[in-house]
Amino acid sequence: MSRPRIVVVGAGFAGYRTARTLSRLARDKADITLLNPTDYFLYLPLLPHVATGVLEPRRVTVSLAGTLPHVRLALGEADDIDLERHTVTYTDPEGERGELPYDRLVLSVGSVNKLLPVPGVAEHAHGFRGMPEALYLRDHITRQIELAAAAPDPETCRARCTFVVVGAGYTGVELAAHGELFTDALVRKQPLRQGIRPRWLLLDLADRVLPELDRRLSATAERVLRRRGVDVRTGTSVKEATSDGVLLDDGDAVDTRTLVWCVGVRPDPLVAGLGRPLEKGRLRVDSCLQVPGHPEVFACGDAAAVPDATRPGEFTPMTAQHAWRQGVTAGRNVAASLGVGTRRAYRHRDLGFIVDLGGVQAAANPLGVPLSGPLAGAVTRGYHLAAMPGNRVRVAADWLLDSVLPRQAVQLGLVRSWSVPLESASPELARLPHPDDHGRDPRVPGHSPPKEEPDDQQQ
Template sequence: MTTQPRRRPRVLIVGAGFAGYQTARELSRTLRGRAEIVLLNPTDYFLYLPLLPQVSAGVLEPRRVTVSLPGTLRHVRLVLGEAGHIDLDGRRVQYTDPEGTPGDIRYDRLVLAVGSVSKLLPIPGVAEHATGFRGLPEALYLRDHITRQIELAASAADPAECASRCTFVVVGAGYTGTEVAAHGKMFTDALVRKHPAWPEGARPRWLLLDVADRVLPGLDRRLSDTADQVLRSRGVDVRTGTSVKESTREGVLLDTGEFVETRSLIWCVGVRPDPLVSELGLPVERGRLVVTPQLEVPGRPGVFACGDAAAVPDLHRPGEYTPMTAQHASRQGKVAARNVAASLGVGTPAPYRHSDLGFAVDLGGVKAAANPLGVPLSGVVAGAVTRGYHLAAMPGNRVRVAADWLLDAALPRQAVQLGLVRSWQVPLDTASPEVAKAGPGRQTGAGRGEE
């Protein structure tokens, strides 16, 4: 008689953001071949989101903020595709690959780390006229768009059109919006300084709006004050307690009644969990999947969730949930890996415990606002700490990122439009900000299954 070889259990990780990437990396180190690890993601890279504003401002080249999944996760099988329906009873996940071909993957353990998408508000015209800022395609589009508006403003015969084209409105003064405005103002000022036909007296104008009473409302007050001072010193028009009432092709109407003529509305209001989470039919908390402190979904053995997709109890603040930050997502990924491994008989499970170690906000040039371990820093020191933190946190490309920073300090930025991403390819209302929308007539193949 012959015996069939015993099949290794399969761990399927959906999403390769901060949480998913760390889960895959830790599991490959812990299990050492005892299980098959499969990572389902729309792209073949991990995106280091905190440096995305530097891509839109021309400081970093796009590939610098990406880390190859096959190149850094050697014992993890990557499946390119976007998750669709998840059959929890049948333990299968249906997906669609980049060419439109459907497929499905069976699993023994499932880790949901699908992340988040841009938060939408019911404001007329925003979905049609605003640009989000959650993925690499959006950053590439924004860099081209900013460059194009400055070039068109320079050649505009009408002063009103020139002013409209070189006015940029950022909504949301959180972490992302503050950095986008800070880097964007430096970028447009640099473009204008070396433009040979720039109209005398015209200046790029940046507005940063938020309904809160200060910038960086979720962070320490000292960080807010530092960021506000840097932004205003550069000429950014910071307006707190202000929001957008309506957006049109010609501009935005503020809730104060003022109409700002602009061709550029950049939406950084915040994020919401991936819509896939709410489609599971499981208990959610503000769109996030309810999990135990061990990151396991109650009533669904073998199903775990972490990162922005999960409402993880904050054991340091009973009754609250951990915020949706990269810092928490990365550490939750490591705990999820430990607990998945424990469910397979390797190691012991543990609850997620972590208190914030501080935040760092890069404000462009040599300036930043940071509070590592609660120590408030500003100016050049904060800039050095912030960039050092990013280099330490990135799982790859450190030398290339540092080289780009040195080149940016020594050489002028290239003011060219690559035209790789069009506006219709990066709609604000999308569940996949990491992938540019495909054109019409895309062919789809026959379905396939993976056993």
Template sequence: MIVGAGFAGYECARTLSRLAKGAAEIVLLNPHDYFLYVPLLPEVAAGILEPRRVAVSLTGTLPGVRLVLGHAHDVDFDARRVSYTDPEGREGSLSYDRLVLTVGSVNKLLPVPGVAEHAHGFRGMPEALYLRDHITRQIELAGAAEDPAERSARTTFVVVGAGYTGTEVAAHGVLFTDDLARQNTGLRDGPRPRWLLLDVADRLLPGLDERLSRTADRVLRSRGVDVRTRTSVKEATSDGVLLDDGEFLHSRSLIWCVGVRPDPLVDSLGLPTDKGRLCVDKFLGVPGRPEVFACGDAAAVPDLTRPGEVTPMTAQHAQRQGKVAAHNVAASCGQGSPRAYEHRDLGFMVDLGGVQAAANPLHIPLSGPLAGALTRAYHLLAMPDNRIRVAADWLLEAVLPRHGVQLGLLSSWSVPLDTETPEVARLPHDPPETA
């Protein structure tokens, strides 16, 4: 049984299906029926890709795997059962012989007044769809506003967190709003939409190579993004954001990309953790529980390439850990030998929108159109499905104007920042979440 269908869970299920060849029952428990290709989510929010392009069907691409829709909320290790709640609120439980926990991560919260009420994260499809609608709505309302102060506030977008996600959201967002403003008669005489990217670190992409940071900084500033390092949010209100230096930014848009934390299920298991992540050995096994494995963002996997440290929470590691976990589950059932997880990162690629990107494949620094083309090629190869549809959307985006309309399917209330399930929009009949 696999809990979670992110990069780690999806790859684990796919590999196990190939290894088992029908000889074992493989159950995948997940809140929704698709694998989300998160790296392209900023393009959904910016109106480049349609949502289904980055949503890969689990039942359509995982033959031999039984999908159960539900959110896991408890594990009884002695009875070997997982309790869950399905999308209609019904309680259920599933038994297992082997368990792989790949529950992933949720938005990281900081004790900043007003943030939970007025900011929105960027972890799941509902948040991306809400942000696309929200950005479009603010531009349209600004175009109709007679008060210059209101118009300025509605065309000011604040992104907090200049890591991988925040940098891409700002890079795509500024191009999106520029396109929308050009199409809006009320904004043709200005002001131009304003984007700010804030981080407490001393540079963009603080966890990546400095050359990637410099490239991203140069591209964003050339587009007019106000990049502010060593800056944090002191308070958020419905009217804007108060910075730690005392400046108040009048804005209706606060996008929270400060990082992630392991899924709250991990804390409830009663097992040893390391900074909130479940402790595992180099074979991805949970000490004292030989039938339980864990990997991805929820697991503190020892980094054999950097003794004493754990692997970072990246899709690159999660995907490869999922494959190793599958082989080790098979080995625990008598097929093959266990494998220790060891992987050196092969470089990173940051999509900066348009033809721009910052990349260092095999640690060779690249920028500009070449990096952009390589980044898109990598994503097409990495996606398990929908490649032709994604490529078609990219082609249309290159020759047609951006399609900026709001569908109004999700309200601000539906995508709270403080949620255990950012991949599922909150509905009116849902009970309140408890810590």
């Protein structure tokens, strides 16, 4: 008799933890397959460290094959799920189509950038959800400072060293905080014109930064940002974006070549095609993470609307903490459906939040105790090292080296602007070259790639 087939779609926080739990509980009971576009789990909270030269890219990636024993990795991106035939159709990295049959399915496809109908944003902004975007931004910031240092006039210099971040949630705040330190380090080697220094703007329509967190954490983060010179503007957002700058909704025009879109995320659109009830784009599940009407299908993470046991009638927010914990519950409940253990409802208890502000600064409230300054910084980095499923020694070594050595101010040019579009439904993958309107294939020698919008004139 063949063993049950378990397919886990997506290796983000929820999917990785699900697969890891199953590899421990159900490895002798089922064949486990993990479908993911990349061969690594990305520890997303440390992505700002990559974008600003603190950590090397591989430090925040954890090998799936190396850390998930008894789990088969299928490289590919899910295109369609047939709930009646119990199959997942996918496309592998080389464009070949494949199909995975399942007896149990875990959907943990995560989220993608949230787009708003703001003119010019899709064309001139970049998101910050995956490794390609972080690598592009690292090169782009370095390039803009180098071009600013050589600019022929003060206006161009100021525009090139002005960086606009939209969205003052976790991602936007941490990126602006780390980015300001990064550009200050760059201009020490590439001095700008007299009286000009890098300028970071952080915009949000909310009345404060980190509006989803405790006000004390919010106040701490804003105080650090303002002390460093970050121009924090609440109640403000972008009205229009062009290749030369942005127009704010308060009427102010800002000349810039850099617009980073961190306004939030939306559930992966894959779940909308299942024909099952949704909650604001998220797939509805019960308290045990099962899809009503399909007990063999489980969902967790950002793409799942999971009932919040602490707030009846509401759903858990789309955060890494919830995804990480839901992955454990999903793994245990799938194993229970195969006769291993007992199933349980998802319940959580907030252990506090941390916001890494770069250097030795952070804002944290572990177990509800508000902390700031170097102590919060130590707690924050300690938490990340404890939470990471691998690479702890390498990450700690990079942090130590960054504290005593200058950062390497070089751009490698491996990720181009057109390969990380904001509207991508797959931020973990850089867009591959493709034939343009004239049929030229850039993968063929002698053929040109899609025309690159000059990075010194755009973003």
